[in-house]
Amino acid sequence: MALADGATAAPRPQPDSDDVTWIEPPLCPECGISVRIYPTNYDRWVSLAMVELPAKDVPEPFRWRLTRLPDPSPISTDIAAVRVRGIDPLPGDPVVPAHRMMCVPEWGEP
Numbered sequence: 543m544a545l546a547d548g549a550t551a552a553p554r555p556q557p558d559s560d561d562v563t564w565i566e567p568p569l570c571p572e573c574g575i576s577v578r579i580y581p582t583n584y585d586r587w588v589s590l591a592m593v594e595l596p597a598k599d600v601p602e603p604f605r606w607r608l609t610r611l612p613d614p615s616p617i618s619t620d621i622a623a624v625r626v627r628g629i630d631p632l633p634g635d636p637v638v639p640a641h642r643m644m645c646v647p648e649w650g651e652p
């Protein structure tokens with residue numbers, strides 16, 4: 543039992559690798575759909591949908607965009623998720639919807 547020291551998370555793919563692609567996409571615990579989990583620029587993690595949608599199809603609170611961080615950051619990836627806010631994307635601009643927007647149990651009405 544190696545539960546000491548808080549080392550309880552799933553094993554990291556490859557420490558010190560600059561390739562942080564997930565081999566197996568994580569699954570949403572609510573609906574079981576594959577999601578992409580990215581760090582945000584404010585130290586939280588967010589589940590995003592696997593696909594991009596035009597901004598007109600995504601309500602403003604769910605719009606995210608993936609941004610490549612210019613500098614090495616404390617987090618082990620150089621891609622961060624940034625909320626699209628304050629900006630007014632064109633209706634056809636691709637944005638990445640938060641998975642919450644399409645999580646089935648949330649919208650589980652027949």
Ligand SMILES: [Zn+2]
Binds near residue numbers: 570
């Ligand atoms: Zn879900």
